[in-house]
Amino acid sequence: MSMFEAILLTVITASTPLVIAAIGELVTERSGVLNLGVEGMMIMGAVAAFAGAQMSGSPYIGIVSGIAGGAIFSLLFAFLTLTLVANQVATGLALTLLGLGASGMIGESYVSIPGIRLGNIPIPLLSDIPVIGPVLFRQDLIFYLSIALVIGVNWFLFRSRAGLKLRAIGDSHGSAHALGIKVIRTRYLAVMFGGACAGLAGAQLSLVYTPQWVENMSAGRGWITLALVVFASWRPWRVFAGGYLFGAVTILQLHAQALGLGIPSQFLSMLPYAATIVVLVIISHNRRTTLMNTPASLGKAFVPER
Template structure:
């Protein structure tokens, strides 16, 4: 029974940062901004969360530090792309490179230092339900936040007036500006939200998934989160399903290595990223669905009339 419980528990832990980071990027892209710097924001959030936890002794302060750092990093991206109208693709790639290098420098002194793991929060009564209780109702705060994010973002985008305005800006920033909607301000807020989510996802890596600091510990998860948004066709509930699918593939290859199936370990380690490529290739064949769901102004610069 313990082994049966351990598998879904590890899948949840591996999937949570993907869901959180992808939800932030989904909101950013819905506003018409393409931020490829998710990996950089995740890794800088991870190292700052770990250092803050070591300094204060509280993983919750580390969680807050990850959010703040990711948001601050995203503001740099926003200033360059929204105010200075720099190319979004190039700026996002530069942000990732900056995050990887800066995190290595900041975290050099804490490599190998034992971390403080965030403990699970048990929901009274529900946590005692056999099998389901330990899996769903005795989890860390990051898991609960990921579910709240999915529900909240889905409501915000499709049930609120502000969400409707954000989607309108993402679909046609020129028309939205003509109608008097604050395009730049809305996009700044969306970018800020995306950065905060990426920083939160990074904090999960260093406080729960692997409670220590290891250089480049994001290991491409930011890129998987970006692919996950496309895979989900910019729909929150599909992000949740896709995140757990990719998480299951990640954990599955680890179990396959442990079972000694005779396959090269390098091949098994590459499976999550190979799955990402395969999914994107399959999606690209359905051009009609992709065109319908893709925000029309995604990645296009906007300069308001003066």
């Protein structure tokens, strides 16, 4: 395997969890709900996936359990903010703190147990293409799911009737409600989709990225995805590009250090954040389209008039 392929593989592993969690949060925010609890849902997904894999012996059960863990945990947020109309920002932050604490407690008995690594599934024929084959078509299930998610969400939001309704709710929940669209029900589903994606991203962390369980292992990735969604102005393909840009710069700066180019390491550590923000801001710089893409009801509470 060439160095180039090796670097691409590492970049994919580092970027996949960001893309998955960000695409979930994108759907949540497109419905007008701001859930800052991605970090908490991700870490709950990671511990649920690890526990599921350990108990069953199968990493695929782990994936299912990670998705379920994230989705169920997000229900708490949905109930508090949608049914009880609690403040979304505060509830999201609380969800993160709760997730970090609860996952530590749940995972206490799993610390320093060797994890179960999710195996790769080569796709026949395609995996034999030079360079692209080993990099893109000899991957694990979660990577394939991440690509499917980006394509699927893009289609759903902009090509399907249900997606149109979801965006309508995010732009003006009052009008959507007046038109007879089920605002609360759709938002419940959108929040749970975001939770499921964050859970899947967590599963990637504890089954693929570093197959082990340690407390706080998400180490701030949930926060990065939140920034990605905003700077990508709520467009799926930009989220995808942003996630991969962040992953690529993260890995390349490590290689730059190893090559001894003499660039200060603190500067290199900052680079992924700076580069991603700058690039995404530039590609989203059109103010009119940015305004059009921003869900106008984002973060606002909705109480149906009776």
